[in-house]
Amino acid sequence: MWEFKVGNNFGATAFTSYGAFWLSYAVILIPGFGVVAGHTNAPDHTLDNALGIFLLAWGIFTFIMWIATFRSTVTMSSMFFILVLTFFFLSSAHLTHQPAGNIVTKIGGGLGLVTAFLAWYNAAAGLYNSGNTFVRLPTGSLAHAHSD
Structure with a gap:
């Protein structure tokens, strides 16, 4: 807040x-x-479908957030783009009813780890400013000087 x-x-x-x-x-x-126990006697794939839609909705929201990063930094925009891919891969694994440990889920998980690394990097880059350290992490500005 x-x-x-x-x-x-x-x-x-x-x-x-x-x-x-x-x-x-x-x-x-x-x-x-x-929640999971409530789906035990439900028709096949009800929980998978619900989780797939849940993750798809978050993927759409994250896509909107990614567009809002276009004038920030390369690392911030990259983090949100990879997060979009993470949500879409995990969503598609649930919606296509893939078995546990499938390649689509593994790709989604790997992308999630890359997202986590970029999130920590962005956090450190924001924290390391001239007021508290001599260390600087490059982030690559995407801001261009023009009027709106």
Whole structure:
């Protein structure tokens, strides 16, 4: 919420939304909430379909967020693009009812690891400023001087 206070609508939207994603995904997977158990007697692939649609929706949202990074940095834009691919691969694995450990899920997981590395890199690059360190991490600016 501090991001809203300082006028960073993108940061506020990203942190709030992806925080909500992780909370909701945890609720789905934590046995005490009974979401997975509630699908035990459901028709075939009901849970897979639901998770596929859930991840697809987050992929669409992330695509929108990715477009909003076009004037930021190469590392930020790359992180969101890889996250789009992560969501779409994982969604397609669920929607096509792939067995556990399939190649589509593995690709999605690998892309998720690349996303995590880029997220940590972006966090460190934002933290390492002239006020607190001599270390600088290159991020590659995408901003171009022109009027809107």
